[in-house]
Amino acid sequence: MTEExxxxxxxxxxxxxxxxxxxxxxxxxxxxxxEDLWNKSSLLLQMNPVHKKIPVxxxxxxxxxxxxxxxxxxxxxxxxxNPLLPSDPYKRARAKFWADIIDKKVNxxxxxxxxxxxxxxxxxSKELIEIxxxxxxxxxxxxxxxxxxxxxxxxxxxxxxxxxxxxxxxxNINIESECPKLIAWAKRCLxxxxxxxxLPESExxxxxxxxxxxxxxLE
Amino acid sequence: xxxxPILLDYWPSMFGMRARVxxxxxxxxxxxxxxxxxxxxALLLQSNPVHKKIPVxxxxxxxVCESLNVVQYVDEAWPDxxxxxxxxxxxxxxxxxxxxxxxxxxxEAQVKIWMKKGEEQEAGKKEFIEAxxxxxxxxxxxxxxxxxxxxxxxxxxxxxxxxxxxxxxxxxxxxxAESPKLVAWGKRCMEKxxxxxxLPESExxxxxxxxFRKNxxxxx
Numbered sequence: 246m247t248e249e250x251x252x253x254x255x256x257x258x259x260x261x262x263x264x265x266x267x268x269x270x271x272x273x274x275x276x277x278x279x280e281d282l283w284n285k286s287s288l289l290l291q292m293n294p295v296h297k298k299i300p301v302x303x304x305x306x307x308x309x310x311x312x313x314x315x316x317x318x319x320x321x322x323x324x325x326x327n328p329l330l331p332s333d334p335y336k337r338a339r340a341k342f343w344a345d346i347i348d349k350k351v352n353x354x355x356x357x358x359x360x361x362x363x364x365x366x367x368x369x370s371k372e373l374i375e376i377x378x379x380x381x382x383x384x385x386x387x388x389x390x391x392x393x394x395x396x397x398x399x400x401x402x403x404x405x406x407x408x409x410x411x412x413x414x415x416x417n418i419n420i421e422s423e424c425p426k427l428i429a430w431a432k433r434c435l436x437x438x439x440x441x442x443x444l445p446e447s448e449x450x451x452x453x454x455x456x457x458x459x460x461x462x463l464e
Numbered sequence: 465x466x467x468x469p470i471l472l473d474y475w476p477s478m479f480g481m482r483a484r485v486x487x488x489x490x491x492x493x494x495x496x497x498x499x500x501x502x503x504x505x506a507l508l509l510q511s512n513p514v515h516k517k518i519p520v521x522x523x524x525x526x527x528v529c530e531s532l533n534v535v536q537y538v539d540e541a542w543p544d545x546x547x548x549x550x551x552x553x554x555x556x557x558x559x560x561x562x563x564x565x566x567x568x569x570x571x572e573a574q575v576k577i578w579m580k581k582g583e584e585q586e587a588g589k590k591e592f593i594e595a596x597x598x599x600x601x602x603x604x605x606x607x608x609x610x611x612x613x614x615x616x617x618x619x620x621x622x623x624x625x626x627x628x629x630x631x632x633x634x635x636x637x638x639x640x641a642e643s644p645k646l647v648a649w650g651k652r653c654m655e656k657x658x659x660x661x662x663l664p665e666s667e668x669x670x671x672x673x674x675x676f677r678k679n680x681x682x683x684x
Contacts, residue, residue: 309557309561318553321553335537
C-alpha cells in the first residue's frame with residue numbers, strides 16, 4: 246500500500262520547517278503544499294478546523310496538527326531511521342520541557358520585536374536574548390541539544406535561526422555576539438541536508454517581514 | 465531500594481492535580497509536598513529554575529516539570545498498569561492534540577472567568593463556553609476521551625472539574641446547561657478513586673477564588 250503524506254505549510258514558518266526536517270531525517274517522501282495564510286485553502290480549514298493553522302501533516306487522509314506532535318508522530322511511525330527522541334523516559338521529559346520553552350518564549354519575544362516599537366520592542370529584544378542565553382547554557386559544550394545526536398530539541402529550535410536576521414535588524418541586537426555557541430550549533434545543524442533544504446535563506450525572511458511591516462504600517 | 469517520588473504541588477492547582485491523578489492511576493506511592501508561593505522551597509527553585517512553578521515531580525533525584533510532561537513521564541516510567549495512551553501513533557497524536565487544546569484555549573478562557581471582571585471576564589466566558597462545546601463534541605458518545613478507558617486527555621481536563629462550581633458562581637454561567645455530556649463525563653471520572661482522591665472539594669475552590677477576588681479585584 247503506498248503511503249500518502251501531504252504537508253500543508255508556509256515557506257517562512259519556523260514550525261513548518263520542523264516537520265520538513267523530521268520527514269527528511271526519516272527519508273519520507275511527501276507532497277509539499279504551500280498555503281496562502283491570508284487566503285487559507287478549504288483543505289486546511291477542513292483538516293485543522295480548531296486552530297486553522299499550518300503546518301498540517303496529512304497521512305493517508307488523516308490530519309495531524311501542531312508541529313511538535315507531528316515530530317513525535319513521525320518518530321513513532323517511521324522508527325527505523327534517525328530516532329528523534331531518546332527512549333529513556335527522563336530524557337524524553339527533558340527534551341519536551343525544552344521544546345515547550347522554545348514554543349512559549351522564543352516566538353513570543355521574536356514576534357514582538359518586529360511588530361512593536363519603542364519600549365515594548367526593547368523589552369522584547371531583552372527577553373529574546375535572555376531566552377537564547379538560557380538555551381545556549383542548556384546546550385553547554387554538547388554538539389547538539391540531543392546530546393550525541395541531532396534530535397527533537399534541535400529540530401524545535403533550528404527554524405528560528407532563519408529568523409535571526411529579522412530579530413537582529415528590528416531588535417537592534419546582535420545574536421551572534423551575544424550567543425556565539427548557539428550560532429555555532431546552528432551552523433553545525435545546517436550541515437545536515439535535512440536542515441539545509443528546509444530552511445529558507447535569511448534574506449528572504451527579512452524581505453518578507455519588511456513587506457509585512459509596510460502592510461501593518463510599521464515602516 | 466528506589467526512593468519515593470516527591471510531588472511539589474499546591475492544593476488548588478488544576479495542573480498539580482493532573483500529576484496526582486496520574487500517579488494514583490499507576491498505583492505509585494508518592495510524597496506530596498505543599499509549596500508556599502510566598503516562600504518557595506529550595507527544592508522547587510533548584511528543580512525548576514527556569515519557571516519556578518509547580519507541579520514538579522522529583523523521581524530518583526531528577527526533576528520533571530510541566531504537568532503534561534509529568535503525566536507523560538509517569539505513563540512511560542510505570543508502563544505496566546493503566547496505559548494513558550492508545551498504542552497506535554495516530555491515536556497518540558490525537559490525544560496530545562486535545563490535551564494541548566485544553567492547555568491552550570480552555571486554560572486561557574477559564575482564567576479570565578475567575579481572575580477578571582467586566583469586559584475581560586465576559587470575553588473569557590464566551591471563549592470558555594466555545595471551548596466546552598468543542599470538547600463536548602470531541603467526547604461525543606464515548607464514556608471517556610480515551611474511548612473505553614480513562615486516559616491522557618481525561619487526566620488533562622478532569623482536574624478543571626473541581627473548579628466548575630467556581631466558574632459558575634463567579635462567571636454566572638451554568639456549565640450543565642451549556643454542556644451536559646461533559647458534566648456527565650466529569651461525574652463518571654469522579655467515580656474513580658485516583659480522581660476523587662486528587663481533587664479538592666468544589667466548595668474549597670470557591671472559597672479560594674472568593675478570597676483571591678476580594679484581595680485582587682476589590683470584590684467578588
